[in-house]
Amino acid sequence: MTSRPLTIAILGGTGQEGSGLALRLGKAGHRVVLGSRDAARAAAAAGEMNGALGRDAVSGATNMAAAGAADIVMLTVPYAAQHATVEEVREALRGKILIDTTVPLVPPKVARVQLPPEGSAVAVIQALLGAEVRVVSAFQNVSAHRLRDLEQEVDCDVLVCGDDAAAREIVIGLAADIGLSAYHAGPICNSAAAEALTSVLIAINMRYKSPGAGIRITGVPEREGKPEPGA
Numbered sequence: 001m002t003s004r005p006l007t008i009a010i011l012g013g014t015g016q017e018g019s020g021l022a023l024r025l026g027k028a029g030h031r032v033v034l035g036s037r038d039a040a041r042a043a044a045a046a047g048e049m050n051g052a053l054g055r056d057a058v059s060g061a062t063n064m065a066a067a068g069a070a071d072i073v074m075l076t077v078p079y080a081a082q083h084a085t086v087e088e089v090r091e092a093l094r095g096k097i098l099i100d101t102t103v104p105l106v107p108p109k110v111a112r113v114q115l116p117p118e119g120s121a122v123a124v125i126q127a128l129l130g131a132e133v134r135v136v137s138a139f140q141n142v143s144a145h146r147l148r149d150l151e152q153e154v155d156c157d158v159l160v161c162g163d164d165a166a167a168r169e170i171v172i173g174l175a176a177d178i179g180l181s182a183y184h185a186g187p188i189c190n191s192a193a194a195e196a197l198t199s200v201l202i203a204i205n206m207r208y209k210s211p212g213a214g215i216r217i218t219g220v221p222e223r224e225g226k227p228e229p230g231a
């Protein structure tokens with residue numbers, strides 16, 4: 001668990017995955033700033049989320065303003081927009097943790113693993129930003145549909161990859177805040193496995209008509225920081 005409420009920007013937070021994470025993080029007591037290409041769209045989405053949450057936990061801004069205002073920045077835009085969005089907010093990311101949820105899906109064959117030639121979409125972003133930004137890959141396997149249904153716990157674990165162990169630990173704490181068990185899963189290059197796994201989950205969703213298959217890590221002893229059931 002994180003020790004204090006944080007201000008978390010979610011770039012692309014008007015969309016499926018970002019809005020699910022925003023609702024969960026807002027419910028957990030964090031302040032969320034939705035980022036969008038259109039500040040008015042973000043403000044409208046934030047208003048709807050506050051209505052659902054019953055309190056003013058979420059606000060809206062442009063992606064740049066959201067990133068600038070935050071302690072931690074999350075990226076939840078489609079793969080095709082990942083690079084350009086990061087370039088746009090690059091100055092505001094300096095010294096911060098960037099949690100990148102991107103899966104390199106290449107429509108229309110989204111149920112097929114199509115990793116970039118560099119191996120991992122998120123590792124490419126760490127290489128782009130350099131040591132000034134600690135990039136952590138997480139939440140690729142957590143269905144937006146499940147996140148947005150606040151009535152239900154999310155039945156999925158989180159693989160957390162990044163080159164900085166302390167940054168990974170902070171992201172594991174955020175996941176615990178929203179009731180998810182998250183695991184140190186190695187350096188940023190290992191994000192390739194989480195990214196690939198999402199296409200496998202999409203294939204399973206299609207075959208079994210599920211709105212959100214997930215993953216579980218087994219065989220790991222009980223450990224500090226594991227979320228309580230119902231958190």
Ligand SMILES: NC(=O)c1ccc[n+]([C@@H]2O[C@H](COP(=O)([O-])OP(=O)(O)OC[C@H]3O[C@@H](n4cnc5c(N)ncnc54)[C@H](OP(=O)(O)O)[C@@H]3O)[C@@H](O)[C@H]2O)c1
Pocket residue numbers: 011012013014015016017018035036037038041042075076077078079080081085101102103104105139140141142143144145198
């Ligand atoms: N959906 C899931 O279940 C899921 C699960 C795990 C991971 N992810 C990952 O999360 C990311 C977002 O997925 P999503 O399903 O939430 O996508 P989405 O709803 O289609 O898009 C998210 C937001 O990205 C912004 N956006 C769209 N096109 C853009 C562009 N060309 N340039 C800049 N911003 C653009 C939009 O915000 P504005 O129009 O307000 O700017 C949009 O609301 C993806 O990388 C995906 O792989 C998704």
